[in-house]
Amino acid sequence: MTEQPGAPASHITDTTDSTATDTAHAAELERLLTKARERYEVEFETLTVDDAPLEILQIRNMVGHLDRLIAANAIKDPLRDLPLWAKIWPASFLLGRFLRKLDPAGKSLLEIGAGCGVTGLIAARYGFARVTITDVNDDALLFARINVLRNGLADRVEVRRCDITAARLADRYDVVAGAEILYLEDLHRPLAKFLARHVAPGGQAMLCTDKRRKAAHFLKLAGRDFDVAEQPVGVKSTGDDGQEERRLFLVHRLTPKRASTAPVPPVTPA
Numbered sequence: 001m002t003e004q005p006g007a008p009a010s011h012i013t014d015t016t017d018s019t020a021t022d023t024a025h026a027a028e029l030e031r032l033l034t035k036a037r038e039r040y041e042v043e044f045e046t047l048t049v050d051d052a053p054l055e056i057l058q059i060r061n062m063v064g065h066l067d068r069l070i071a072a073n074a075i076k077d078p079l080r081d082l083p084l085w086a087k088i089w090p091a092s093f094l095l096g097r098f099l100r101k102l103d104p105a106g107k108s109l110l111e112i113g114a115g116c117g118v119t120g121l122i123a124a125r126y127g128f129a130r131v132t133i134t135d136v137n138d139d140a141l142l143f144a145r146i147n148v149l150r151n152g153l154a155d156r157v158e159v160r161r162c163d164i165t166a167a168r169l170a171d172r173y174d175v176v177a178g179a180e181i182l183y184l185e186d187l188h189r190p191l192a193k194f195l196a197r198h199v200a201p202g203g204q205a206m207l208c209t210d211k212r213r214k215a216a217h218f219l220k221l222a223g224r225d226f227d228v229a230e231q232p233v234g235v236k237s238t239g240d241d242g243q244e245e246r247r248l249f250l251v252h253r254l255t256p257k258r259a260s261t262a263p264v265p266p267v268t269p270a
Contacts, residue, residue, distance in 0.1 A: 085115035085140035096122025117144035134162035
């Protein structure tokens with residue numbers, strides 16, 4: 001490369017480094033997409049967030065995929081064996097929209113039970129400085145990594161495996177977020193303990209779930225360490241049959257009691 005007269009050497013170095021990083025990310029994206037295509041028929045679905053598109057990798061023929069799982073007798077426990085992680089859940093989108101109200105600049109966020117990472121991706125778009133997307137399912141992590149690279153967010157988003165029943169991460173986070181993670185009651189106690197260990201002083205946990213889910217048991221457990229506020233939010237979504245339906249969700253805000261010196265402000269809709 002020939003340096004142009006008057007061009008700072010550091011600027012040339014930065015540009016070269018950026019190009020090399022972009023090339024590496026593109027190669028890694030293609031490698032991961034090849035791996036995903038070996039297992040599934042996939043396509044990107046565009047999710048629009050405040051007029052800014054996010055491209056989310058989806059299983060193209062979910063019905064056909066489920067038929068193959070049934071034929072292989074691979075579904076022993078539907079809640080654990082079905083690829084629920086691959087779906088763009090309305091709660092994930094809704095929670096992501098709420099996160100913009102938390103003054104994200106300079107803050108860290110951990111998404112647990114992330115599936116393909118929709119909430120964490122939206123959080124990164126809204127300006128959280130450091131986002132960590134986690135799940136226990138290897139294919140979910142594969143799809144999440146692809147989504148991070150596809151949307152150009154690798155500079156601020158990390159994807160890693162995390163089992164909330166056993167993990168003790170080195171960091172605490174300003175925000176710990178989770179969408180539709182309360183559907184298994186046997187995870188309520190370890191989840192409450194995990195949040196108590198990983199929400200930073202002055203931070204909070206934000207959970208969003210369909211109102212039909214039974215969350216009372218979890219909220220009772222979490223209430224030992226957190227002040228809990230909840231806000232019902234009605235949204236319109238498209239059901240599995242393609243018909244529009246109105247559903248009611250609850251956004252739970254958990255604030256550590258030791259750090260709580262003022263009443264928890266109400267959660268307001270996005």
